[in-house]
Amino acid sequence: MPDSHFPLAAVVGADDLKLALCLAAIDPAIGGVLIEGPRGMAKSTLARGLADLLPSGQFVTLPLGASEERIVGSLDLDAALGEGRAEFSPGLLAKANGGVLYVDEVNLLPDHLVDLLLDAASSGVNHVERDGVSHRHASRFVLIGTMNSEEGELRPQLLDRFGLNVALDAQPQPAQRAEIVRRRLGFDADPDGFLSSWSVEQEALRTRCQSARTLLLDIPLDDAALEQISQRCFAAQVDGLRADLVWLRAARAHAAWRASARIEDEDIEAVAGFVLRHRQRQATPPSTAPQSPPPREADQPGAPRQQNEGAGDWGQLPAQAQPVGARREPPQWPKKS
Template sequence: MRPYPFTAVVGMPDLRLGLVLSSISPAIGGVLVRGEKGTAKSTMVRALAGLLPEVDVVEGCRFSCDPVAPDPDCPDAPHGEGAFRRPARLVELPVGAAEDRVIGSLNLERALTEGVTDFQPGLLAAAHRGLLYVDEVNLLHDHLVDTLLDAAAMGRATVEREGVSVSHAARFVLIGTMNPEEGELRPQLLDRFGLTVEVAASRDPEQRAEVIRRRLAYESDPDSFAARFEESDAQLAAEIAAAQKLLPSVELTDEALRQIAEVCAAFEVDGMRADIVTARTAVAHAAWSGRTEVAGEDIRVAARLALPHRRRRNPFDAPGIDEEQLEQALRDAEPPEDPGPPDDDGPGSGSDAPAEGQHGDRDGQHGDRSGQHGDRSGQHGGEQKPVGSGKPFRAKRFEVAGVGGEGVHGKRSRAVTDAGRTVGVHPAGVREGRPHLVATVRAAAPHQRSRGRSGAGLVLRPSDLRFAVREGREGNLVLFCVDASGSMGAKSRMREVKAAVLSLLLDAYQRRDKVGLVTFRAGAADLALPPTISVEAAAARLEGLPTGGRTPLAEGLLEAARVLRREAVRDPRRRPLLVVVTDGRATNGADAVARSQQAADILAGAGVASVVMDCETGRMRLGLAAELAARLGGEHVPLGEVAADALATEVRRRAA
């Protein structure tokens, strides 16, 4: 089946432009496409590969060396004289890919027996001189994202294993797509992407109808549909190739550099990467526009694509850029104009006006989209919020006790992972993880005489191979079970509780945890937020948490137990921690106390690690939360005796 044509995609000019500019200049650092599901993100990326010029490759080279300038350090060197031409590749990286699959691996057996470095290329080598596409990049392990971004920035990939180092060229256009509802990338990783583009489905009925019409036509007859757009795709491909040729000739003047620096400084972005990416993008846009000198319009477009995601300082900030602030920064960065003779009406100014007006229209369209997004946010923020939270603070790490088995990559609790320090060796016959050089040699050494070894090298058998056990850090599931009944309605109390929970959410974001929120009030429990890595959603639900009614403690605990049982099936590699925020009262019915005790016994019997935040206040205290903690086999933390930051510290110190 022929891929969907690039020029057949309806709308989304920003995404189209970002992909084209990155194709013209891969040094920009790729594109991160953020948007809701079903917005043709993947369709456009896959279609882009068909627009790139074909590449000449050395025959027999697994690393796609250019015959004109082959990589002198290529593992397949020296090269022969044969060459062939092939289309640029689109390499897709699965979310669950292992590190060896991404960067490549060394054949330890051949290294020991033959003394040769037999390197098996990974996906980075396959993507050289093409596109590397990562769908749902926000769900990829952080260390793999770091590896991809390092290779994209440096143009090389290096593999070091067991004292052997291999390096090869890896220049590619990196494109990542993500749905923000499923969680954000950390700011450090966001900054490493060159450009970012926000996409959303059109609200215009006519445009939506055209999207459906074209999609149905493509599914009915892909070849016939693609033929309709062959000419427009070919024209766009020719324009990209022409811009690539013009790119080295584009001049970035000192005046343009000062403008870029002033704009980036006005937005207070961290570091210098924003300035460099904006400059490269402006040069690419000038080449795309057929100019040999960077102009103000190029800087404006570059800033709109390169700066929004770099203004995000914490996970509760939404990426974005203030269009009015951008225009003001550009005006402030403009050099003083030569007024010219008094009687000169400035015909050049008149000719510039239409271009500025046209660009203003584009900015207006972008502003409209931002406004729509703001409306949606406003609707979400319109939920009942009787009590706001205090300011979040930096939380210390708390850990689940023990060592988890095959945990999810994260930065919290100790666990067996495929990365980290070597702590042991798997038993003979268990082939998991990376080979362990020393253990393999020890296993083979006693048998060398009986195997007739002569000369250099070891005589190995498959049974000699030993694999390392590695211990790293895992992410956990933190499930908050919050009492929102009338007895919790005191403003000062809820503000303190929300501040503590919000701080723990921030800590969970940084350590790659999954979070969930169960609330109970007015006779019922509610799963306010199913377990997710999107702490932004959890923070929003927390802020909008209403209070009032009786205290259905048993229902809250039972709902938490159900959630944890489901998650144990869906995501068994995450060890859970239940955080119950309550004063311990159970007032929903005559048997409320007995039912809450039974619910606590169920959780304790399942071995769920727990912490009870005691929110009881006043001189006369019943100590019900402490009794609940004892029933759960968890830790009791009296909220009334500690400040919000101390409360979070107590949670992090909890025992298994």
């Protein structure tokens, strides 16, 4: 194993997030996981723990200042023209193949780089082209993005492209908080001893993920599950069809996680929140436009005029008498002083 990561099996709580991460590890085509929550919620610890469950155990962090060339890799055109071959220098997408690509504060990345990452995560291929010279390589990784919505939002188009979305509870209970700190201190003081004490649970989790990956393609994407999912997506008023596809894949991954031979209702329900949280339209609030008030007593024919009448009617012009047949000029806006 390349580095000692805090074992995912030893993470206290965060059960929804651990499940979402495992499902993305079972089927990377789901499109990655977006984790929302404030700082200090162990988001990177969970992502690193997931790497240990994957074949390569590779964990790659994408820094915020990374250029496009550093991410996708570069082509040496001199070698291509002089020697007739494309010399490719791997980028972060190549290094993450078979492991985890972690992007902290993904909402602060330029949109075109987020698009690029999501393309590679969903297709499993990185394609680099420069001046007519191209190179392709496998890039199958689990994309884990984190964000704190207080520091900026992702555009809806980019949010939709993340397969699953999970929000962490910012206020765990006191007993849970104490246990989180206790285990962290134990790992920092003696990483090898801590890993040894959790080796049985971690190996069981790793074996379960590996078995689910093996079983995955034997589980049919059946019409009954698709029909139910499509009905739910329509009722949730999600835009486009990506939610339907991700939901079906995630439900199949959950069935594989349970070692089931087919997708059941419980699989569809188990991943509903992960799929819909960032795609479901917010209910439109009732209109608060002011209604026309009933006629005031002073508006009735023959009623005496009140002092300061119309003081609250901002923007209204006083009625002007017009001769019969005279041309009505539009009201003029007052000139700026």
